[in-house]
Amino acid sequence: MENSQKEKSNAKYSIIVPTYNERLNIALIVYLIFKHLPDVDFEIIVVDDGSPDGTQDIVKQLQQVYGENRILLRPRPRKLGLGTAYMHGLKHASGSFVVIMDADLSHHPKYLPSFIKKQMETGASIVTGTRYVKGGGVHGWNLMRKLTSRGANVLAQTFLWPGVSDLTGSFRNLCLKMS
Template sequence: MIIKYMKISNYNFEIIIIDDGSPDGTLQVAEQLQKIFGTEKIVLRPRQKKLGLGTAYMHGLKEAVGNFVILMDADLSHHPKYIPQFIKKQQNENYDIVTGTRYAGNGGVSGWDFQRKLISCSANFLTQFLLRPNVSDLTGSFRLYKKPVLEKLIQNCTSKGYVFQMEMIVRARQNNFKIGEIPIAFIDRLYGESKLGASEILQFAKGLLYLFITT
């Protein structure tokens, strides 16, 4: 699907797939795709075990040859149809970062019940209120970065999990990078289990406090 949308819009691209030894056969699927589409378009960078989001991005970034990098989840909760919109937005205003937002315009989610929405909106409100980041969605991970900007941010960010996304965008603001937004529909995990429990909320609270004190 990525290839379909990139071909339509005629952009040069490569797809870098990072897999941290998931037991569901992600790597085997990726290898098959590589055989079909070629090693130029599909680059595989598997790792032995789970080592965290930040180092995964770092790992993929080393291989990237382009000037711009788009980060997205590979479970299709992020639709590739938005990629051309991200690129257009970047070109129009020369943004350093373009981030997908579920909280603005036509953005939204699919597959969330009232409780999940309530938790998400409360967390977002609290973050907006305390940090005033001028970005409507801080925990989303569908983003386009200028490559040097991403390199710089990754080095400065130490958080784990989705707090990492939050730290990236808050630090980007701190560094006066120019940030644009594209409303996206987030289709929650068609495959696999999406988790939001007490430990995720605690992790978020700690992350928020950390950013509140340090930025």
């Protein structure tokens, strides 16, 4: 095995999961991450924006089960936005690679092994999930949300030509050498 592939297979992943009122989902998503990454060194960084529903209490219970070194709660005082939540999580990441995903189960953890595999095979800096491929999609979205997402992606494709099919999704595995 090539040195860079050995390095990646032994790498630690920091999985950043922003939350706001995700009390009903956070335990399930944490369980699924552990289930689908049994042989991967990772930490889950939960960035909670002051959820009034008790999300932080559930995360503290999860820390008792999985360990405070595997589940890191990095709360913020109030809802400050998704982008800044990811930035806040990055400040606390100790992994060589970073995964960003939503807590609402729109990003299923069963895809994480294929993200990691694709990154190891290609050496890509970013591996991203998309809703706009055969077999992709969204569940539980109303028509307006689907149209907004599709419209934003059409505009981005038209003006930016990024070469990716889903710029508005946030399910990504980033190769960020954190040191």
